[in-house]
Amino acid sequence: MTARRPKVVIVGAGFGGLTAAQSLARAPVDVTIIDRHNFHYFQPLLYQVATAALSPADIAWPIRGILRRQKNATVFLADVTGIDAQARMVQAGSLSIPYDYLVLATGATHSYFGHPEWASVAPGLKQIEDATVIRRKILLAFEHAELTDDANEQRRLLTFVVVGGGPTGVEMAGAIAEVAHHALSAEFRRIDPHSARVILIEAGPRLLPAFPEDLAAYAQTSLERMGVEVRTNARVTDCTEAGVDLEETQIAAGTVIWAAGVVASPAAEWLGAEHDRAERIKVEPNLKVPGRSEIFAIGDTASVVDSDGKTVPGIAPAAKQMGRYVARVIAAEVEKKTSPGPFRYRHQGDLATIGRKSAVVKLDSIHLTGFIGWLFWGIAHVYFLIGLRNRAVVAFTWLWNYLTLQRGARLITDGPAEQATARDEKARPLPSSVEVSQGPERNQSRLGRADWR
């Protein structure tokens, strides 16, 4: 047998970690990839799960399935709790996993800017579980509104606030407006889903700060045409069960979704490494943690200014490029070849979808909007989905949703949120008796709102 092969341990199977593992397929190393979940998921489409257009399984794949043919890769389902950098061991509860090289690709989570108590009221959208919690919240808001006789409570339940005007916020606001104004229309007898308000709040002066101004303006106009109220220069001062407080006003809302800030997972803390305000580890130009030549941090775990002086954004293509880069560095060191130069980020473009038939796309000097932008967005996303099966199912589901305006994945299933919601229900006053009428007033009110469509 040959000499003992170096062990590369990768923590996190998101875009960065998974790409690093795959890029090490031919390197003379043993790879162990550890994740809290048994699946890798396609985060850019998470908002479609949250708004009931796709099922979780449509955008997620078992990590083992992806790596089944890669003989030098082992997958562990475990929750990493710390790192013993002296002993070169990853700790996951009572489990210790030794490494020669360590790649930290643990991603990011929501940041509530010093208000962790908002988390229970205003869920963010990072994990598959977040998406099903938000889906549940949105769908239950309509269900509870149908059951109440209190007009104020009904209005509150049918008000949806999205905090944060980046791509996720824009996509969520557009998708909720579509759910209310198309998918659920005609399904309720006592409320009119068309009357739902969707409010998008952004603290800065405009939406999509990473995009050029013309595309941001286009996105705002498109959202407004879909019935979304866009409020820029608006800062959230409190989030409660009752709704959202801004500096000058309050919005009574049954559903608040947080798309405003992210913070890196505790990798910096594990190592005691220097980090930026978002707790991302400040890495060296070769993505190594300062002072630790065997530990890398990539993706949302790392704060990177590349060799061109550009700050690398926290998006999927950047994480994948970093994953490929560290694999090259490790392979070169193991094979005693010259190490590649410092990491260099290639920005490929920015994409955000607004709704059915509308998206904004920036590729170098090309700006696409409207239907063409949407087509480009759809093709790019289906292309990047791993696995032929999912590509075909997602393409089929989208075509179906597009033609029928329906959403197929509208299940309210039990989850960690169940207990909380059950408690809410008891706290909320419900009418003691419900009379269902389908009188002419109701039809009139619906006709009066036909322009919403």
Place this chain on the structure above:
Amino acid sequence: MTARRPKVVIVGAGFGGLTAAQSLARAPVDVTIIDRHNFHYFQPLLYQVATAALSPADIAWPIRGILRRQKNATVFLADVTGIDAQARMVQAGSLSIPYDYLVLATGATHSYFGHPEWASVAPGLKQIEDATVIRRKILLAFEHAELTDDANEQRRLLTFVVVGGGPTGVEMAGAIAEVAHHALSAEFRRIDPHSARVILIEAGPRLLPAFPEDLAAYAQTSLERMGVEVRTNARVTDCTEAGVDLEETQIAAGTVIWAAGVVASPAAEWLGAEHDRAERIKVEPNLKVPGRSEIFAIGDTASVVDSDGKTVPGIAPAAKQMGRYVARVIAAEVEKKTSPGPFRYRHQGDLATIGRKSAVVKLDSIHLTGFIGWLFWGIAHVYFLIGLRNRAVVAFTWLWNYLTLQRGARLITDGPAEQATARDEKARPLPSSVEVSQGPERNQSRLGRADWR
């Protein structure tokens, strides 16, 4: 306006309740259908969700979506807690819903024959949530086995026991064998999924007691060829975290699935009505609750001996026939026409699938087995799925799974079971250090088991 229309309240949107609601579409009544979930689901395919072949959304549809065009139908998402038969009110928490006619179609749940403490160890398969809990348990067993160095614990984790040899038990056992021997093969580095044991336990002398003997014998032979150990005349005396106790032996098992008995939901208790041992209400020949000419019980809620003297089985076609029947009775009474004669059950056949390319079918005098039976089973099930979208997705997914031997819906997501599992994990001793080797022994042991395929 016309006179006040009678209110028909239906509790439960399973096969019986939903069919009753749909069959009242043209009757001069207002229908309110109440369910704890916002979706109707296709229970016969639940085992495919539990074994990761299909996603929950593939076999479930929002009740509102199904009834959106039925103008006289209102859908409430609520958990019915009791019935005030004097006041003619359905109670759902603080909500009271008045009725003129009441249809109880609340279905059944698992029965542990006087051992409710087994429920937490041996989940049954009735609800969508049950299916995701079981899916999680099965997939986690393989994950935990991969992480442990204790050979006994590994063997225990890779032992799957299904209790109950009816159609659900047969289908579950066959599907778990396929997951272990095909879908997961080659995905683990430290365990061999082929070595998993699947044991099907039946207290009676043979499998599928409702089927003819030749089909039951065929099912047993097919299962055994797939590697399932079938034990008939075996009675479970205890279920614990460690496994299952039979009268004469113990089986150490990490996963136990209960497919043995059902009991009706508490409708009989709400009314103080006479019921059989399975707590099903003993209804009159027109499916009315004795002494209550305005209350019907149907489906698994009712114990029915039809006018031909046949005991009606607890299967979907029977529930649908009862739903259609009570709709006819209600419509006749409201329109003051002659009531239809007593309920008469038409048995259409029995189907059970064993695995890929194998099923048993009985239609009157026709018995189908093997590939022909499986084709018939597949076509029949796709045909009965509500909604074109799901039909196409399920057909496509099956074709895909069939060709690739893969299973696409292998997600371990958080759920009510999460906390319990997290606790288990802490209780279970894990190795303090894991060394991953891919030595020749491992390859040999896999080659030696090639005949399992």
